[in-house]
Amino acid sequence: MSITQKLATSISSSSSSFLAPSNFSSRRQNVSLPTKSVSIPKCVATPQEAQTAYKTRVSRNENMAKLQAGYLFPEIARRRSAHLLKYPDAKVISLGIGDTTEPIPEVITSAMAKRAHALSTIEGYSGYGAEQGEKPVRSAIASTFYSDLGIEIDDIFVSDGAKCDISRLQMLFGSNVKMAVQDPSYPAYVDSSVIMGQTGPYLKDVEKYGNIEYMRCNPENGFFPDLSTISRPDIVFFCSPNNPTGAAATREQLTQLVQYAKDNGSVIVYDSAYAIYISGDNPRSIFEIPGAKEVAIETSSFSKYAGFTGVRLGWTVVPKRLLFSGGFPVAKDFNRIVCTTFNGASNISQAGGLACLSPEGLQAMQEVVGFYKENTNIIVGTFESLGFKVYGGKNAPYVWVHFPGRSSWDVFSEILEKTHVVTTPGSGFGPGGEGFIRVSAFGHRENILEACRRFKELYR
Numbered sequence: 001m002s003i004t005q006k007l008a009t010s011i012s013s014s015s016s017s018f019l020a021p022s023n024f025s026s027r028r029q030n031v032s033l034p035t036k037s038v039s040i041p042k043c044v045a046t047p048q049e050a051q052t053a054y055k056t057r058v059s060r061n062e063n064m065a066k067l068q069a070g071y072l073f074p075e076i077a078r079r080r081s082a083h084l085l086k087y088p089d090a091k092v093i094s095l096g097i098g099d100t101t102e103p104i105p106e107v108i109t110s111a112m113a114k115r116a117h118a119l120s121t122i123e124g125y126s127g128y129g130a131e132q133g134e135k136p137v138r139s140a141i142a143s144t145f146y147s148d149l150g151i152e153i154d155d156i157f158v159s160d161g162a163k164c165d166i167s168r169l170q171m172l173f174g175s176n177v178k179m180a181v182q183d184p185s186y187p188a189y190v191d192s193s194v195i196m197g198q199t200g201p202y203l204k205d206v207e208k209y210g211n212i213e214y215m216r217c218n219p220e221n222g223f224f225p226d227l228s229t230i231s232r233p234d235i236v237f238f239c240s241p242n243n244p245t246g247a248a249a250t251r252e253q254l255t256q257l258v259q260y261a262k263d264n265g266s267v268i269v270y271d272s273a274y275a276i277y278i279s280g281d282n283p284r285s286i287f288e289i290p291g292a293k294e295v296a297i298e299t300s301s302f303s304k305y306a307g308f309t310g311v312r313l314g315w316t317v318v319p320k321r322l323l324f325s326g327g328f329p330v331a332k333d334f335n336r337i338v339c340t341t342f343n344g345a346s347n348i349s350q351a352g353g354l355a356c357l358s359p360e361g362l363q364a365m366q367e368v369v370g371f372y373k374e375n376t377n378i379i380v381g382t383f384e385s386l387g388f389k390v391y392g393g394k395n396a397p398y399v400w401v402h403f404p405g406r407s408s409w410d411v412f413s414e415i416l417e418k419t420h421v422v423t424t425p426g427s428g429f430g431p432g433g434e435g436f437i438r439v440s441a442f443g444h445r446e447n448i449l450e451a452c453r454r455f456k457e458l459y460r
Contacts, residue, residue, distance in 0.1 A: 005214035022332065030103045035111020045341075055058045058059035063197045066209070072187045072428035073097045079413075080422050082117070087420065089363070095379075095440045096422035100307040100446075102371060105351075105364030108306060116348050129344040132335065133158025137350045140357040141315055145275075145300070149287040151317055155331065157338055158345050158353070161314040162273050162301040163188055168170060169269055169297065170196045172330075172337050173235055178212035180233035184429030184436075185245055186271070189237040189456065207431040216432050217400075222249035227256060232264045238286075241278060244429045244438040248282040254289045261295040265325070271416065275311070276305045276369055277417050278395045293319035297330070307355045313349040372397045375441035375448045376433040382452040383439075386459045397441040400426070406433055409438050419454035 069075060076096050077397070084092060118124025132138070138156045161164045166188050175197035181189045193199055193212060200210020208214055215225035215234045223245050238257060241248040249257070261268050270286035278284050286296045301314035318331040345353075355361045376393035381389045389402040403411045408425035415423055421431070426433030441448070 001159045014052055015223045019199055028110075040460060048353060063195050063196070063199075066194050066199065066202055067191060068202055071191060072424070075428075076412075076422065079121050079416065083416055084201045088304060090420040091450075092420045093278060093443070093454075094422045095443055095451055096424045096438075097440055098304070100309050100372075100442050101302060102368050103314055104307045104311070105361070105368065105416060107358070107360045107364050108352050112311075112348050112352040114325045115351035117260060119137075119347075129347055129350075130224055131342055131344045132156075133327075133345060134347070134350050137354050137357075138315075139455075144362070145274060146285060146287060146317070148295060149285060151287055151319065155317050157316045157318065157334065158350065159314045159338075159342070160312040160314060160345050160349075161303060162299045162316075163314075164272060164312075165299045165314060165316045166269075166271075168334070168337050168341060169299070170198075171341070172334050173267075177234035178211055178213065178232075179232065180230060180236045180266075181430070182213055182217045182238060182242060183214040184217065184426060185237065185254055186243045186435035187237055187429060190430070207427075214430060217242065217245065217247070218432060219389070222253075223391070224253045225251060227260045230432070236261060236266050236268045237256045237271065238268055239273070240282075241274040241392075241396035243271075243274065243396070244392075244397035244398055244424065244426065244433065244436075245332070246394070246398045248278050248395035251281065251283050251289070254283055256287060258286070258289045258292050262291060266295065267322070267330070270294075270296050270298045272298055274304055274396045275300065276365065277373065277397060280395075282395060287317070287319075288446050293321045295322065297322065302356060305369070306352070306361075307368065308352070310350070311346075311349050311352060313345055313353045338398050370409055371445075372441050375443060378448055378452055379439050382455055386456065388459075393441070399439040399441065401437050401439060403437065406435060408434055415455075415458070418458050419451070419453045 070078070073096075078409065080092060080094065080096075081342045113126075114167070119126070132268050135153065137158055138153045142151055143152050157165075159168075170192045177198055179189070179193045180197055181193075190212060194209060199212050202209050213230055215227075215230055217223040217225055223242060224247075236257070238249075253342065255266065260266070264281065268286060271321070272285060276286040283289065286292045286298050296319075298317040299314065300316075302311070303314070316334070318334050320329060320331055322330045324330060324333075335429035356365060370396075374400055376397060380390050380393040383401050385401065389404075391400040391402070393399045408427045412423055412425040413422055424438040426436030426438060429438070443451070
């Protein structure tokens with residue numbers, strides 16, 4: 001081992017020891033002090049000095065102050081931690097944050113392990129890769145998900161996840177745009193828009209930000225907005241299957257959306273992170289719709305496909321035919337954003353992504369997805385047996401349960417307090433989510449069954 005390697009190993013070992021959980025006891029020790037009097041100089045601060053912290057001359061980003069409370073999922077985690085302090089012996093079951101729970105299939109992890117081990121050899125070592133992703137991975141994504149849709153390798157940008165790409169896309173479009181978003185929808189769309197300075201202040205009376213078009217999606221309209229009532233936005237964020245409602249848009253609905261974008265000169269950012277859960281004829285990609293390549297970007301992820309929530313790998317498709325108003329290709333600017341802010345997805349993660357798209361990997365992913373869909377059937381059946389109106393579950397790993405006339409945070413608190421089960425309050429996804437809770441199907445089977453048993457005890 002070289003001196004450099006030994007030094008790196010020593011630093012890593014020291015850092016690990018420093019960061020590792022400690023059993024250190026803060027109990028006061030009996031220490032024998034010398035009896036000789038020692039003169040200790042006193043450092044006395046004036047009251048003003050004691051109370052005033054040093055401040056820089058850098059102003060806070062005023063847009064950060066617009067954000068309301070904490071980001072939804074850390075807030076749920078905070079309340080879960082507080083609940084555990086109150087009930088330290090409770091077996092808390094988390095069906096709130098949409099994090100996968102089942103092991104990644106071995107056909108995928110073995111490919112990552114092989115790539116990781118190769119990095120320890122001269123022949124297998126690789127440093128920085130292409131910011132856009134390795135060509136074999138991009139090629140596999142194109143042939144697996146976009147066969148016969150006119151999407152080429154150069155249209156695909158591999159990333160560290162769809163959520164990260166959402167922020168990069170917001171950076172791409174800048175602050176002088178107006179955004180439309182489904183209501184309810186994944187909160188990252190709105191929060192990143194606020195941070196970018198695209199919005200006005202938060203309007204407490206209607207629980208919305210100014211300069212955002214909230215497209216109400218509810219059971220009455222089949223969870224697809226009435227586009228005729230929407231004023232012209234520049235960017236339309238649309239997620240199908242939707243998080244949190246679980247609704248998957250039909251081919252007819254997406255055709256309407258593409259035509260709406262063309263009529264208004266808007267750009268659709270289409271989030272297909274749950275497309276693998278779709279059964280039936282609902283489109284899995286916006287590019288199945290004629291004309292979509294002229295008005296749409298699609299972002300997706302391996303997180304919920306293969307359990308890559310911690311591995312981090314996703315992709316975004318920006319077709320060459322998508323142009324700004326002046327005729328400049330959107331893909332060229334996105335490529336510049338990616339090259340400026342990103343050094344490319346982990347080569348180990350990309351090895352896993354390539355294995356996901358092999359015949360064996362695709363079959364393994366479908367089996368895991370099938371397991372989660374069985375979980376949704378159990379949850380849906382439980383709430384329906386209790387007389388609740390239930391949506392979602394069929395094409396997504398989320399179940400959207402209606403509690404009419406009730407505050408969704410109150411329902412969240414009631415369920416947590418009385419059953420020790422964590423859900424997600426619907427209002428955290430926008431004002432249209434009030435009166436609903438989202439129950440995630442990501443969980444071990446025994447936890448799903450136990451949670452449903454507790455739901456029945458509470459609501460029967």
